[in-house]
Amino acid sequence: xxxxxxxxxxxxxxxxxxxxxxxxxxxxxxxxxxxxxxxxxxxxxxxxxxxxxxxxxxxxxxxxxxxxxxxxxxxxxxxxxxxxxxxxxxxxxxxxxxxxxxxxxxxxxxxxxxxxxxxxxxxxxxxxxxxxxxxxxxxxxxxxxxxxxxxxxxxxxxxxxx
Amino acid sequence: xxxxxxxxxxxxxxxxxxxxxxxxxxxxxxxxxxxxxxxxxxxxxxxxxxxxxxxxxxxxxxxxxxxxxxxxxxxxxxxxxxxxxxxxxxxxxxxxxxxxxxxxxxxxxxxxxxxxxxxxxxxxxxxxxxxxxxxxxxxxxxxxxxxxxxxxxxxxxxxxxxxxxxxxxxxxxxxxxxxxxxxxxxxxxxxxxxxxxxxxxxxxxxxxxxxxxxxxxxxxxxxxxxxxxxxxxxxxxxxxxxxxxxxxxxxxxxxxxxxxxxxxx
Numbered sequence: 001x002x003x004x005x006x007x008x009x010x011x012x013x014x015x016x017x018x019x020x021x022x023x024x025x026x027x028x029x030x031x032x033x034x035x036x037x038x039x040x041x042x043x044x045x046x047x048x049x050x051x052x053x054x055x056x057x058x059x060x061x062x063x064x065x066x067x068x069x070x071x072x073x074x075x076x077x078x079x080x081x082x083x084x085x086x087x088x089x090x091x092x093x094x095x096x097x098x099x100x101x102x103x104x105x106x107x108x109x110x111x112x113x114x115x116x117x118x119x120x121x122x123x124x125x126x127x128x129x130x131x132x133x134x135x136x137x138x139x140x141x142x143x144x145x146x147x148x149x150x151x152x153x154x155x156x157x158x159x160x161x162x
Numbered sequence: 163x164x165x166x167x168x169x170x171x172x173x174x175x176x177x178x179x180x181x182x183x184x185x186x187x188x189x190x191x192x193x194x195x196x197x198x199x200x201x202x203x204x205x206x207x208x209x210x211x212x213x214x215x216x217x218x219x220x221x222x223x224x225x226x227x228x229x230x231x232x233x234x235x236x237x238x239x240x241x242x243x244x245x246x247x248x249x250x251x252x253x254x255x256x257x258x259x260x261x262x263x264x265x266x267x268x269x270x271x272x273x274x275x276x277x278x279x280x281x282x283x284x285x286x287x288x289x290x291x292x293x294x295x296x297x298x299x300x301x302x303x304x305x306x307x308x309x310x311x312x313x314x315x316x317x318x319x320x321x322x323x324x325x326x327x328x329x330x331x332x333x334x335x336x337x338x339x340x341x342x343x344x345x346x347x348x349x350x351x352x353x354x355x356x357x358x359x360x361x362x363x364x365x366x367x368x369x370x371x372x373x374x375x376x377x378x379x380x381x382x383x384x385x386x387x388x389x390x391x392x393x394x395x396x397x398x399x400x401x402x403x404x405x406x407x408x409x410x411x412x413x414x415x416x417x418x419x420x421x422x423x424x425x426x427x
Binding site: 042063 | 193212
């Protein structure tokens with residue numbers, strides 16, 4: 001058994017699990033944070049995307065022990081003080097979800113993408129960056145629109161702050 | 163996944179020691195292939211020795227045209243290194259198309275090379291760049307390193323710590339990705355040095371893994387232009403045939419990718 005300690009959504013957490021336990025199962029079952037989804041579990045679909053030390057990763061392809069000592073952000077950690085994160089708000093405004101199963105991974109991917117590219121995102125970049133996320137409702141068009149809108153808004157907010 | 167025991171060393175020496183004490187141990191780099199394989203029970207490591215927390219195996223150093231990339235450097239770090247991009251843009255472009263953004267945040271150059279997947283991109287770069295694979299016990303020329311499908315010259319317990327190369331004057335990589343998996347159905351890395359030496363390395367197509375194409379190299383050494391490739395024949399008998407493409411189709415792809423790479427270099 002492995003003792004796991006990590007920071008999840010700003011909170012120090014710990015627990016024990018098998019060395020072979022996947023990070024996504026630790027997050028869902030040990031921590032009870034079920035917003036992170038298990039889709040394909042073969043590193044194709046991206047429903048399990050979270051941020052580890054500030055970068056998007058697929059939590060179904062990482063062991064919980066590999067993540068011990070790291071700082072994790074899940075979909076539950078995005079909204080602050082009851083306010084949706086701008087990416088979440090944009091997904092709602094632009095109808096960027098249908099069944100919603102892929103949405104947590106899509107949103108975490110979008111937040112990472114915007115952090116790396118800023119408001120310079122264009123449609124081709126967004127579509128290329130979504131390589132690792134699958135929406136089986138095939139609602140990509142509105143997902144792309146939502147991400148572009150969020151990037152523009154967050155870029156604008158950043159400029160206003162400077 | 164079968165049970166396994168995880169270890170996290172902080173030095174190369176400690177990692178090697180942990181491995182020598184394991185019955186069926188495996189080094190774990192980014193784990194983007196190994197964890198998936200273990201989940202399918204196609205691999206069953208008694209012990210996993212994690213190489214992600216060893217400082218001496220990380221980072222990119224560029225000195226003039228001399229490049230050193232630590233084995234635990236991720237694809238994302240290679241893709242986004244401005245220093246590396248200034249002397250060898252093709253290796254950054256290559257890294258930027260491996261897997262997807264999340265895989266690139268975890269997967270490492272050392273892990274990719276050690277795995278030597280016949281459709282992986284980095285092995286072609288290593289051959290064409292005439293790279294040296296640095297391990298905890300020796301230096302291995304790329305030409306001697308890739309010995310077959312998923313086979314390398316690494317001994318049991320040996321760890322790749324870095325790769326080094328001198329950046330050639332002109333480089334480019336072009337691949338034809340499988341439309342579903344995005345793995346290379348044929349990927350060609352071309353490199354031309356100021357002394358006229360040309361390398362053409364092919365991945366994704368050879369039935370014995372990555373290889374250099376001497377015919378292309380000779381033609382391009384005489385005339386560095388996409389037109390020079392037109393009359394070179396590519397023997398399909400040593401190429402892969404699978405559900406994705408026939409050997410003849412791959413033979414043609416090699417030519418097309420070589421032309422595109424030379425045009426882009």
